[in-house]
Amino acid sequence: MPCGPDYPPLSGTIGDVTDVDPSSSPLTRDRWATWIAERRHGGDAEFLRRTIESLAPVRDRVIANARLSPGSRVLDVGCGDGFIAFAALDAVGPSGQVVFADVSTDLLERCRALAGEAGVLDRCRFLEASASDLSSVESATVDAVVLRSVLIYEPEKGRAFTEFHRVLRPGGRLSLFEPVNRFGHPEPEDKLHGYDVAAVADLASKVKAVYESHQPPQSCTMVDFDERDLLGLAEDAGFDDVHLCFEVDVEEYRSSPWRTSWEALLHSAFNPLAPTLAEAMAEALSTEESARLCDYLHPLVVEGRGQVRRAAAYLWAAR
Numbered sequence: 001m002p003c004g005p006d007y008p009p010l011s012g013t014i015g016d017v018t019d020v021d022p023s024s025s026p027l028t029r030d031r032w033a034t035w036i037a038e039r040r041h042g043g044d045a046e047f048l049r050r051t052i053e054s055l056a057p058v059r060d061r062v063i064a065n066a067r068l069s070p071g072s073r074v075l076d077v078g079c080g081d082g083f084i085a086f087a088a089l090d091a092v093g094p095s096g097q098v099v100f101a102d103v104s105t106d107l108l109e110r111c112r113a114l115a116g117e118a119g120v121l122d123r124c125r126f127l128e129a130s131a132s133d134l135s136s137v138e139s140a141t142v143d144a145v146v147l148r149s150v151l152i153y154e155p156e157k158g159r160a161f162t163e164f165h166r167v168l169r170p171g172g173r174l175s176l177f178e179p180v181n182r183f184g185h186p187e188p189e190d191k192l193h194g195y196d197v198a199a200v201a202d203l204a205s206k207v208k209a210v211y212e213s214h215q216p217p218q219s220c221t222m223v224d225f226d227e228r229d230l231l232g233l234a235e236d237a238g239f240d241d242v243h244l245c246f247e248v249d250v251e252e253y254r255s256s257p258w259r260t261s262w263e264a265l266l267h268s269a270f271n272p273l274a275p276t277l278a279e280a281m282a283e284a285l286s287t288e289e290s291a292r293l294c295d296y297l298h299p300l301v302v303e304g305r306g307q308v309r310r311a312a313a314y315l316w317a318a319r
């Protein structure tokens, strides 16, 4: 499995799989926007629907932990296509404001278009910025910083927390959710994406080597921290009143919302930086080898005979 899965993001406010901004051509979309629009679900609309359904409570907890009030100014760092930001906009009401920040120009444009369609542009600001450099946000001007599945991509996590602390007003709140991928990584040799591949270990190890070449584990930002690091980073940045909830799920695919169809497993990427299984097989295996691996994996995937191992942390804190 790649260096780590993301919890695929959402489109709560934004229509369905086919609802792609025509102004953002697949040829020009950056990798973040491409993943959100296509590669996270591999064309499996049902998988996307279940994913969004299971992410709604995550979004709601992030918002609840931020304790937003009417009129608040919220900064959503790594806003994607606005899953958290548009919910925050609802929570702060007509006198509140949300700053949408992301490293992806394409996603910011997507959010701007959606805000325009919803008639809320006057309450939105758009900012191209990384979590570790929010220098265009003045110090102590924000009531809440929210984020979901963003620090997994940020190499300078300590600087990011320092920035969150700096932009918050005294008493302002930080609320975040991050997958803790170190929990399930690396997978044992006899497992691939949670399926038992002991009988085809030669093929699985070649596929894993491709994943590792795209995201070398020693420099992968998705596995360089755990929940205790998040807590320490928040405290080191000066946050008081810090809370963390660590959640682990170990379950059979057949009863998990993360169960995928065969097509989705082949054609979806576990995170925006990873190849799909089909791409990794094309890179690592001959046609004959690919067929052998597919013949072996297919029934396991269709019957959900594999195990998901996921962990994630909610952290919320006050400045």
Ligand SMILES: C[S@@+](CC[C@H](N)C(=O)[O-])C[C@H]1O[C@@H](n2cnc3c(N)ncnc32)[C@H](O)[C@@H]1O
Binding pocket: 006, 007, 008, 009, 010, 032, 033, 077, 078, 079, 080, 081, 082, 083, 084, 101, 102, 103, 104, 107, 129, 130, 131, 132, 147, 148, 149, 150, 153, 154, 155
């Ligand atoms: C998995 S998506 C999450 C999007 C959104 N937060 C959500 O809940 O749906 C990760 C987002 O983080 C953005 N991102 C990646 N690296 C970043 C960084 N260093 N700083 C800020 N945003 C980043 C990506 O462009 C992408 O929009």
